[in-house]
Amino acid sequence: MSQSELERAVREAFSRRTAASRAPADDPAGAVIRRANRIQRRRALAGMSLVAVAIVGVSAGAMQLGDDPPPSNSVVVGEPDPVPDAAWTTVAPPTGPDTETPLAEVDLVLGETIATAQGRRVSVLGAGGVERAHRLADGRGWLAIGTPTPSGRFLWAVTPNGAAQVLLAGADEIVLDQHGQQVAWKQGAMLAAAGIANGELTGTVRADAPAEAVPLRFVDGAVLVRLAPDRPGHVLWQRRPGPLDPGTDRSSTRVFGALPDGRLVGEVATGTPRRACLALLDPTQDLAPAGPECGPELGGDGPGAVSPDGRWLLVNGQSKGQDAALLVDLAGLGSSAVPQVAGPTMTGTVVWNALGTAYYADTAGGLVRVDVDRIRISRPAAPVAVPGLKPGESPVVVSGG
Template sequence: MDVPPDELEGALREMLSRRAAVPRAVAADPAGAAIRRANRVQRRRTVAGMGLALAAIVTVSAGSLQLRDDRPPEGGTVVIGDPDRPPFVERTIPPPGPDTAPPLAEVDLILDGAIATAQGRRVPLHGTGDVERVHRLTDGRGWLAIGAPNLAGRVLWAIAADGTAQVLLAGADEIVLDADGRQVAWKQGTVLAAAGIVNGELATTVRAEVPDEAVPLRFVNGAVLVRLTTDGPGHALWPLRPGPLDQGTDRASTHIFGALPDGRLVGGITPGAGRSACLTLLDPARGLAPARPGCGPELAGDSRGAVSPDGRWLLVNGRSAGEDSALLVDLTKLDTPTGVRPAGPPMTGTVVWRTPDTAYYADAAGGLVRVAVDLVAAGRPAVPNALPGLPPGELPVVVSGG
């Protein structure tokens, strides 16, 4: 064959390359067998997994039905969400600090430098000194406390839930709060002022000129009741307007304890020289003149007393059967002897109406007295209860509000 070597080599290379490109069937295919075996294993695992998932769903469903019949554990907080699902119970752990103990009463109390709350907590007061009156805020964020008088005057404290205190007002001769703890009035020298309490601060202060002996007593129907002299009769209402105080014409009222729903005030007057003060109703529209003829029950005690929130009852210090006593007066029966009942030992400090038919106060021995209207009306006066942990000689302070 007369073929050059280089052409023969090229032809040989082309033939071999064509043969390599033609696929040939092989007797054995190990890769394909491995793939097929893996697919079979995967199918078996999928079927087994679906079976296990179905069993788990049945088990959880049975447990959910059982949980629906169980009551949430005690001491937990129930979080209410979807009404078609069982409630999720979140365990609550008391925060460190204030101790938790069985509550002493339905109201907060100041005992031995701490606030014993109606929920059983004990909140120490930090740096306030002696407090004379305390009001619990309705939003649950703490309390407002009025300090006892001293050479520097009274102080109004804002007390947080952990007991830390902040001064809102200092150096006042007298301080009073409204029933909601949203307004404060105070007197300093010859200036009578009032302000709102917003986020722990005083706002929108109004001032008036008053006699040096005038003293604010309480808020009544949006106005401030002012006693004109410290040792004589006569009151006036300040409608929170700037300028000199209009002293009005009342020079007969000795005490004023609160208001009725129709605006009339429950107070005491002296009907004449040498006669004892007696209960009556006063009309603010006529300069606090008596709104009814004659006098009701006689008053033989101090000025401690308060009208119930619904205006039906008056709890006041007086005398019963020749002895000093707290009296429960039915304000719808001022003209009848059955309208007055002995309610318990004489009051000291502040009387607080917890509900329209339940009141609390402290007696001179440091006991806590709970007056239930239905029991007193049935002839069963209240008796004082000793408070554990109260130092000898110290009186508890009943907290208002809340």
């Protein structure tokens, strides 16, 4: 029975009982209804008070470096367990994404918009600056790693319509595996890794590590960790709890990726005076060089990436005294190998796709598409301006997909 029907029935009952020639000055039916409404309001207010107390209790137990409570299914770095009940998600506008001409064969993050390789435009609200992003398989959205903030880095799960939810907050550094199914992060002296399933972190493992150690990438399930930013040395953390074993490698300066056979492609500092040359590293021998011969000296710093088939390395270096992105043929790696200029110096993420091309942003904010066949005939790539970017912004090339 509805509220109005209940009121009519009460009034009719009082009317039959009074049988008066005119309605009394006071309305007994209205008084009963008003009393019932007052009781209902008091009960509702009491229930809301209990909910408010519960929310305050959850929020107090889930405080983090920021001003807002942590979102649902998030892990606040430094807390022993996730807090599953305090919900906070950022929802995209109800309007559907626009469709435009694709800018590239890979997804791009342009400010607060994701431009997909299919030509869609997805607005991502509330996530702030995005430094790296990974597209999940089967159209399930993206994982986005935020730029550093006073509260640390954030890992966001972004749905296909742009709704964003925090999975991880307060980290010094965050890295994902190539499938977007594992994450590793560092906070202070804690190194941690977990799986990602159904928008949640699972199976978290923690280890004690030097404060200057930084996770760089996943290598066949292990996490590659640089021991210090200002000196050579890396170690593969096998995701075991307890103190981090620093290993014996003290010569590798940069590591760019892995070959299909598991060997890593990196730089090692050798000789007197010490010089950095390109080499293959053996993950089963504490990253010792896999062969006696060193490859070319690159002379640069910053990012680099190995193609999916393990044939090519795209890396920052120097050619004839000028900084540039270089293409190295890993099939003939040795002292006689000659890197070829591929384009302007890279910044941010370098992404190879299955078509044998690579994308990156140059230091001026342009988008560069590297075609191996063109580089081999000495035709370096040129940057292209990306429409829709604000001054000072650069496109972020999205991995995965």
